[in-house]
Amino acid sequence: MSNYYEELTQSIISGQLDRVKSLTQQAIGAGNNPIDIINQGLIPGMSVVGARFKVGKMYVPEVLMSARAMDAGMQLVKPLILSEDIPSAGKIVIGTVKGDLHDIGKNLVSMMLESAGYTVINVGVDAGPEKFLQAVKEHQPGVIGMSALLTTTMLSMKDTIELLKEEGLRDKVKVIIGGAPISQDFADEIGADGFAPDAGSAADLCKKLLA
Amino acid sequence: MPVKSNYAENASPMFRILSPRQCEEILLAAQEVLERTGVTVYDEEARDTLKKAGCWVDDILVRIPSAVVDRALRSVPKRVTLCNSRTGSRDVRLEGYNAYFGTGSDTPFTIDPYTGKRQRSTKQSVSNACKVIDALENLDFVMSLGIVQDVPLLISDRHQFEAQVLNTGKPIVTTAHDIYGFADIIEMCEIIAGGEEELRRNPFMTLYAEPISPLQHAWEAASKLILAAKKGLPVVYTPCVMAGGTVPATMAGVLTQGLAESLSGLVINQSTREGSPFIMGGVFTIMDMATTIFSYGSPEFNLLMSCLADLAHYLKIPMFGTAGCSDSNLVDEQAGIEGALSIAMTALSGPNLNHDVGYIEYGSTSSLEFLTINNDVIGMARRLVRGIQVNDETLALDLIHKIGPGGHFLCEDHTMKHFKTETYYPNLIDRQRYESWVETGSKTLFERANEKVKDIIENYEPDPLPKDIQQKIRGIVERSEQKIAK
Numbered sequence: 203m204s205n206y207y208e209e210l211t212q213s214i215i216s217g218q219l220d221r222v223k224s225l226t227q228q229a230i231g232a233g234n235n236p237i238d239i240i241n242q243g244l245i246p247g248m249s250v251v252g253a254r255f256k257v258g259k260m261y262v263p264e265v266l267m268s269a270r271a272m273d274a275g276m277q278l279v280k281p282l283i284l285s286e287d288i289p290s291a292g293k294i295v296i297g298t299v300k301g302d303l304h305d306i307g308k309n310l311v312s313m314m315l316e317s318a319g320y321t322v323i324n325v326g327v328d329a330g331p332e333k334f335l336q337a338v339k340e341h342q343p344g345v346i347g348m349s350a351l352l353t354t355t356m357l358s359m360k361d362t363i364e365l366l367k368e369e370g371l372r373d374k375v376k377v378i379i380g381g382a383p384i385s386q387d388f389a390d391e392i393g394a395d396g397f398a399p400d401a402g403s404a405a406d407l408c409k410k411l412l413a
Numbered sequence: 414m415p416v417k418s419n420y421a422e423n424a425s426p427m428f429r430i431l432s433p434r435q436c437e438e439i440l441l442a443a444q445e446v447l448e449r450t451g452v453t454v455y456d457e458e459a460r461d462t463l464k465k466a467g468c469w470v471d472d473i474l475v476r477i478p479s480a481v482v483d484r485a486l487r488s489v490p491k492r493v494t495l496c497n498s499r500t501g502s503r504d505v506r507l508e509g510y511n512a513y514f515g516t517g518s519d520t521p522f523t524i525d526p527y528t529g530k531r532q533r534s535t536k537q538s539v540s541n542a543c544k545v546i547d548a549l550e551n552l553d554f555v556m557s558l559g560i561v562q563d564v565p566l567l568i569s570d571r572h573q574f575e576a577q578v579l580n581t582g583k584p585i586v587t588t589a590h591d592i593y594g595f596a597d598i599i600e601m602c603e604i605i606a607g608g609e610e611e612l613r614r615n616p617f618m619t620l621y622a623e624p625i626s627p628l629q630h631a632w633e634a635a636s637k638l639i640l641a642a643k644k645g646l647p648v649v650y651t652p653c654v655m656a657g658g659t660v661p662a663t664m665a666g667v668l669t670q671g672l673a674e675s676l677s678g679l680v681i682n683q684s685t686r687e688g689s690p691f692i693m694g695g696v697f698t699i700m701d702m703a704t705t706i707f708s709y710g711s712p713e714f715n716l717l718m719s720c721l722a723d724l725a726h727y728l729k730i731p732m733f734g735t736a737g738c739s740d741s742n743l744v745d746e747q748a749g750i751e752g753a754l755s756i757a758m759t760a761l762s763g764p765n766l767n768h769d770v771g772y773i774e775y776g777s778t779s780s781l782e783f784l785t786i787n788n789d790v791i792g793m794a795r796r797l798v799r800g801i802q803v804n805d806e807t808l809a810l811d812l813i814h815k816i817g818p819g820g821h822f823l824c825e826d827h828t829m830k831h832f833k834t835e836t837y838y839p840n841l842i843d844r845q846r847y848e849s850w851v852e853t854g855s856k857t858l859f860e861r862a863n864e865k866v867k868d869i870i871e872n873y874e875p876d877p878l879p880k881d882i883q884q885k886i887r888g889i890v891e892r893s894e895q896k897i898a899k
Contacts, residue, residue: 262657262702262703262705303455304625306626352590353521353560353569357567382521383560385533400704
């Protein structure tokens with residue numbers, strides 16, 4: 203039965219959504235353990251994709267096609283497993299901060315995190331401290347990620363961190379930030395746990411922080 | 414003298430990418446996008462204005478019938494003039510194929526010419542940059558080359574404008590955080606110009622604003638377009654789109670959607686007050702799919718810039734272009750290649766107000782050395798665009814005959830008369846013989862640029878504004894500081 207896994211992995215890498223769907227269906231039909239399908243078929247594919255992207259051998263749209271194929275496979279397997287058994291690298295709340303509508307970077311990070319196996323709760327744009335606080339309370343994520351393009355709106359990141367402190371939740375969640383005007387210095391200055399310059403390294407950063 | 418019939422001459426190189434029919438096709442496609450898909454507008458006054466103009470408004474989504482776009486295209490002035498704030502001279506005439514060059518504004522970082530380190534830009538770094546731009550003969554206008562970040566950030570735009578206007582008389586393209594910042598900056602300009610009407614007649618400042626791609630006009634942007642129109646002051650509106658990210662991956666799709674974003678901004682502006690001066694911008698480029706950067710040096714960036722210039726000429730709207738910038742993280746060979754290629758293509762294509770000269774690191778950092786090197790490149794490009802005159806004087810047949818085989822032209826009046834205007838002599842580009850290059854320290858282009866930058870910072874003094882006007886400007890900056898302190 204391991205043939206399915208090898209082929210699944212290859213189909214994830216080449217981003218063939220329909221092929222992944224039919225192979226997953228076949229694997230389920232042949233009586234494979236759903237968790238094995240995820241761990242030995244789907245996830246190894248995305249691991250290869252992640253590694254290839256990092257060294258410039260794959261491009262963003264190809265990575266996202268692979269992620270989409272992976273998700274299609276997951277949707278078929280998920281109903282067969284108890285939700286607590288579904289492998290997830292962790293939960294992350296992400297949004298563009300208050301006063302800012304720029305979201306291409308945030309969406310890219312969000313998709314990269316999902317393709318790295320994280321469950322992402324995207325709170326959208328123009329998200330003030332209260333919105334992040336509410337999402338932290340509701341979803342209890344391991345990490346929150348804030349994005350800003352403007353030097354005026356990046357100040358809102360500090361407000362969110364302060365609000366989390368006031369609510370006694372700051373040590374329950376890691377805070378990471380990103381966007382064109384953001385730097386490691388700024389992250390240190392406002393007391394964030396990390397800064398990532400791009401979507402690929404945001405996933406690495408989460409892995410490090412949640413380890 | 415024979416009379417010559419059927420004689421056509423090229424007074425300059427001829428260069429275009431899109432044919433008139435292709436321009437028309439893209440315009441019509443952009444109008445279809447506006448009529449079918451529409452744009453979101455996050456400003457109530459703008460939506461009301463658009464509705465009155467005949468647009469279809471559903472909540473924040475605004476669809477624009479083609480007739481409304483056509484009307485805006487008829488009412489927008491075909492030309493905008495920007496002046497020197499010290500002399501009042503109407504130096505920058507944004508019309509036709511006139512190509513002017515200037516810097517860019519909102520980089521978070523700059524390279525300190527003394528330490529070589531990348532640092533956050535400050536009021537001092539912006540002041541230094543403006544002095545350097547003021548001193549460089551091929552730079553026609555100023556943008557701050559950095560965001561002032563060592564002051565309260567919420568009102569940093571006022572400081573940024575103060576740093577610019579104190580250190581240069583050249584026209585300024587400035588950014589503002591919102592209409593309140595813009596209003597303060599206009600007030601400063603009116604003081605300098607000697608009144609509201611005087612500023613409108615001879616503007617030396619234009620505001621820069623941008624939509625958010627895809628197809629969104631945030632409150633800040635839409636309200637700036639309206640305030641500029643009410644004041645009768647020029648505004649630059651620049652969609653910054655990334656192929657494959659915020660617009661389609663195909664170049665025609667980029668142009669169509671980018672143009673739709675510009676035209677919807679134009680409609681907001683012209684619906685507020687017909688005839689308001691408007692400068693169509695557009696930094697159209699690719700998202701590099703390996704690194705996700707917004708590329709400032711790719712061939713597609715240059716190609717799209719030239720295409721947009723073709724469209725602007727077709728539409729007869731003054732255009733804000735982009736050139737002299739690079740994706741490289743330092744001023745190296747890559748920066749030189751990308752800067753030169755973009756300046757040459759821009760000069761040939763003829764967009765009018767071309768910014769971002771001196772940007773490195775895909776628009777995140779500014780470098781005064783790169784700016785100073787590009788000052789020479791602009792000079793070279795301008796020489797290229799001047800082309801070649803062909804007439805009796807320049808054919809020089811009598812002279813060729815007089816010198817004949819084996820003579821030389823060095824001592825001729827004709828040579829003396831023409832060699833300096835026919836030839837461009839750059840400042841930093843090195844043409845020394847090897848031995849003298851070694852004798853003068855074997856310096857690289859970057860080292861020579863760095864020396865020149867430091868020399869300007871230390872020894873050049875721009876024309877100052879009168880003391881009382883400086884104080885009034887200070888007063889407005891301080892007033893804004895007091896407001897946020899409350």
